[in-house]
Amino acid sequence: xxxxxxxxxxxASLNTLFYDLQVLGAARVGKRxxxxxxxxGEGEAAEHVFLVVSGVVRxxxxxxxxRRQIHAFHFAGDVFGIENGPFYSQSAEAICGADVxxxxxxxxxxxxxxxxxxxxxxxLLTSVAxxxxxxxxxxxxxxxxxxxxSGFLVDMHRQMGTEIFDLPMSRVDIADYLGLTLETVSRxxxxxQRRGLIDVSACRHLRxxxxxxxxxxxxxxxxxxxxxxxxxxxxxxxxV
Amino acid sequence: xxxxxxxxxxxASLNTLFYDLQVLGAARVGKRxxxxxxxxGEGEAAEHVFLVVSGVVRxxxxxxxxRRQIHAFHFAGDVFGIENGPFYSQSAEAICGADVxxxxxxxxxxxxxxxxxxxxxxxLLTSVAxxxxxxxxxxxxxxxxxxxxSGFLVDMHRQMGTEIFDLPMSRVDIADYLGLTLETVSRxxxxxQRRGLIDVSACRHLRxxxxxxxxxxxxxxxxxxxxxxxxxxxxxxxxV
DNA sequence: CGAAGGTTTGAACAGGTTCAACAGGCGTGG
DNA sequence: CCACGCCTGTTGAACCTGTTCAAACCTTCG
Numbered sequence: 001x002x003x004x005x006x007x008x009x010x011x012a013s014l015n016t017l018f019y020d021l022q023v024l025g026a027a028r029v030g031k032r033x034x035x036x037x038x039x040x041g042e043g044e045a046a047e048h049v050f051l052v053v054s055g056v057v058r059x060x061x062x063x064x065x066x067r068r069q070i071h072a073f074h075f076a077g078d079v080f081g082i083e084n085g086p087f088y089s090q091s092a093e094a095i096c097g098a099d100v101x102x103x104x105x106x107x108x109x110x111x112x113x114x115x116x117x118x119x120x121x122x123x124l125l126t127s128v129a130x131x132x133x134x135x136x137x138x139x140x141x142x143x144x145x146x147x148x149x150s151g152f153l154v155d156m157h158r159q160m161g162t163e164i165f166d167l168p169m170s171r172v173d174i175a176d177y178l179g180l181t182l183e184t185v186s187r188x189x190x191x192x193q194r195r196g197l198i199d200v201s202a203c204r205h206l207r208x209x210x211x212x213x214x215x216x217x218x219x220x221x222x223x224x225x226x227x228x229x230x231x232x233x234x235x236x237x238x239x240v
Numbered sequence: 241x242x243x244x245x246x247x248x249x250x251x252a253s254l255n256t257l258f259y260d261l262q263v264l265g266a267a268r269v270g271k272r273x274x275x276x277x278x279x280x281g282e283g284e285a286a287e288h289v290f291l292v293v294s295g296v297v298r299x300x301x302x303x304x305x306x307r308r309q310i311h312a313f314h315f316a317g318d319v320f321g322i323e324n325g326p327f328y329s330q331s332a333e334a335i336c337g338a339d340v341x342x343x344x345x346x347x348x349x350x351x352x353x354x355x356x357x358x359x360x361x362x363x364l365l366t367s368v369a370x371x372x373x374x375x376x377x378x379x380x381x382x383x384x385x386x387x388x389x390s391g392f393l394v395d396m397h398r399q400m401g402t403e404i405f406d407l408p409m410s411r412v413d414i415a416d417y418l419g420l421t422l423e424t425v426s427r428x429x430x431x432x433q434r435r436g437l438i439d440v441s442a443c444r445h446l447r448x449x450x451x452x453x454x455x456x457x458x459x460x461x462x463x464x465x466x467x468x469x470x471x472x473x474x475x476x477x478x479x480v
Numbered sequence: 481c482g483a484a485g486g487t488t489t490g491a492a493c494a495g496g497t498t499c500a501a502c503a504g505g506c507g508t509g510g
Numbered sequence: 511c512c513a514c515g516c517c518t519g520t521t522g523a524a525c526c527t528g529t530t531c532a533a534a535c536c537t538t539c540g
Contacts, residue, residue, distance in 0.1 A: 065459075085367075112363075116352065123363040142303065171486075176381075183489085429520095443504085443505090486537090488536085489532100489534080489535090490531105490534095495526105501521085504518085506516090
C-alpha cells in the first residue's frame with residue numbers, strides 16, 4: 001500500500017483493475033456527470049472504461065420504437081464500459097449526479113497483453129457481469145411482477161446494507177429494469193406496503209419491514225438459484 | 241498447422257481455446273451424451289470445460305417450483321461450462337445425441353495464469369456470452385411473442401446457414417428459452433405459417449420463406465440492436 | 481405560489497397463460 | 511402388418527396478469 005499516493009489508496013479500495021492501471025501509470029481522468037447525462041451511447045467507439053466513484057449509472061439498450069431495457073445499475077466501486085469489440089454494445093447514463101473515473105481502453109488492452117493478472121481481472125469482471133445477466137434472465141423470463149419487485153428490493157437492500165434507504169432511480173427505471181411498466185411497479189409497491197412488507201414514506205424513501213419475507217416472495221435467491229453451501233454432487237437428484 | 245496430428249487440426253477448426261490446450265498438452269477426453277442427459281448440474285464443482293463437437297446443448301436454471309429458463313443453446317464449435325467461481329452457476333444437458341470434448345479446468349486455469357493469450361481467449365468467450373445474454377435480456381424484457389419467435393427463427397437461420405433446416409429442440413425448449421409457454425410458441429408458429437412467412441412441414445422441419453420479413457418482425461436485429469456499419473459517433477442523436 | 485415532473489390509482493383492454501381435448505408420428509408388440 | 515400406447519405438438523375457450531389510457535395527486539423547485 002503506497003501511502004505516498006492517497007488517491008491510489010482510495011481507488012484501490014474501490015477496484016483492483018483501476019488500481020492496477022494506476023500502478024502501471026495510466027493517465028487519470030475523472031468526470032462528474034449530471035442526472036440523466038449520457039456517458040456513452042450504443043455503437044460508439046469503445047475507447048474508455050469507467051469506474052463509478054459516487055452516484056449510480058444505468059446500462060441499457062433501446063429499440064427503434066423506444067422500448068428500453070435496463071441491463072444493470074452500477075454503484076460506487078463498479079466498473080463498466082468494458083468491451084471486447086470496437087463498439088459499445090449498450091448505452092450508459094448517470095441516474096443521478098455521479099463521479100466517474102475514466103481510463104483509456106488502449107492502456108487497459110496493453111496491460112492485459114503483458115500482464116496475465118490484469119487479463120484475468122478483466123475476465124473476472126466480465127464473468128460477474130455474465131452471472132448477473134443470467135440471473136436477470138430468469139427474472140425476466142420466468143417471474144411474476146411481485147417476485148420481480150420483491151427481488152429487486154432485496155437486491156437494493158444488499159447493495160445499501162440497511163433496511164432504510166432512498167431509491168436512486170425512478171419508477172420508470174425500475175420498470176425498464178424489471179421488464180414491467182411503471183404502473184405495475186407502482187401498484188406492486190402499494191401492494192407490498194398494504195401487506196406490511198415495506199414502508200414507502202416518500203416514494204423514493206423506503207423501509208423494508210420484513211426482508212426474509214421479501215426474499216421468500218422473490219423466490220429462491222433474490223434472483224436465480226444460488227448453489228447450496230458445501231459442494232453439490234447430490235444436486236443431480238434435484239435437477240430436472 | 242500440424243498435419244501430423246489430424247485430431248488437433250479438427251479441434252482447432254472448432255475453437256481456439258481448445259487448440260491452445262491441445263498444444264499445451266492437456267489430456268484429451270471426449271464423451272457422447274444421449275438426448276436429455278445431464279452434462280453438469282447447477283451447484284456442482286466446476287472442474288471441467290466443454291466443447292460441443294456435434295449435437296446441441298442447453299444451458300439453464302430451474303426454480304424451486306420447476307419453472308425453467310434456458311439461457312443458451314450451444315452448437316458444434318461452442319465452448320461452455322467456463323466458470324470463474326468454484327461451482328457451475330447453471331445446468332447443462334444434451335438436447336439430442338451430442339459429442340462433447342472435455343478438458344480439466346485446472347489445466348485451463350494454469351494455462352491462463354502463464355499465458356496472456358489464453359487468459360484473453362477466456363475473456364473473449366465470456367464477453368461473447370455476456371453480449372448474447374444482454375441481447376436476450378431485451379428479448380425477454382421487452383418483446384412480444386411474435387417478435388421473440390421471429391427473432392429465434394432468424395437466429396436459427398444464422399446458425400444453420402440455410403432457409404430449410406430441422407429444429408433440434410422441442411417446443412418446450414423454445415418456450416423456456418423465449419420466456420413463453422409451449423402453447424404460445426406453437427400458436428405463433430402456426431400464425432407465421434398462416435402468414436406465409438414459414439413452412440412447417442413436420443413440426444421440427446422448417447422452411448423460412450421470408451427471412452427479411454422475419455428479421456423485420458423480430459425488431460431491430462434478430463435480438464437486440466446491433467451497431468451500424470462504419471463507426472457510430474452520430475448514434476448519439478438516436479439514443480434516448 | 482404555481483408549474484412541472486414523477487407517482488398513484490382507476491377502469492377497460494389484451495396478450496399470453498392455463499386447462500383441456502384432440503391429432504399425428506413413431507416405436508413396440510401382438 | 512397393423513393395432514395400441516406414448517409422446518409431442520396443435521387447437522380451442524376461459525381466465526388472469528399485466529398493459530394501456532386517463533385522471534388525480536403529490537412534492538419539489540423555481
